[in-house]
Amino acid sequence: MADEKKQPKQGQINIELDEQVAQGTYSNLAIINHSVSEFVVDFVNIMPGTPKSKVKSRIILTPQHAKRLVKALSENVKRFENAHGTIKDYDQPQIPINFGPTGQA
Numbered sequence: 001m002a003d004e005k006k007q008p009k010q011g012q013i014n015i016e017l018d019e020q021v022a023q024g025t026y027s028n029l030a031i032i033n034h035s036v037s038e039f040v041v042d043f044v045n046i047m048p049g050t051p052k053s054k055v056k057s058r059i060i061l062t063p064q065h066a067k068r069l070v071k072a073l074s075e076n077v078k079r080f081e082n083a084h085g086t087i088k089d090y091d092q093p094q095i096p097i098n099f100g101p102t103g104q105a
Contacts, residue, residue, distance in 0.1 A: 025056045039066035 027043035034040065043057040061069065081087060 027056060029053075031055075034063075034066075038062060 025043065026045050029044040029046050031042040031044065032039060033042075039061045041059045041061070042055045043059070044053050044055055046053045077087065
């Protein structure tokens with residue numbers, strides 16, 4: 001009986017979150033590239049006055065999952081703004097980004 005309670009019900013997924021991942025990684029820049037088969041999102045933390053930054057995390061998605069992510073983010077931004085007011089979008093100066101040689105996946 002105890003095993004039945006631990007097993008997720010049909011159609012549910014049991015997702016684990018370890019402590020290190022739960023703390024998250026701060027990012028104030030996302031760079032998005034794509035090929036025919038995937039979207040690559042690189043998350044970067046750029047600090048003022050620092051001439052060099054490193055990619056902190058890279059997420060690779062199928063085109064279908066990228067579209068679902070855009071939809072989920074859009075819905076959550078709408079919910080946030082309904083609860084807390086409009087998010088101000090400030091104009092940011094263009095940041096020259098150099099990843100070195102470019103390629104395709």
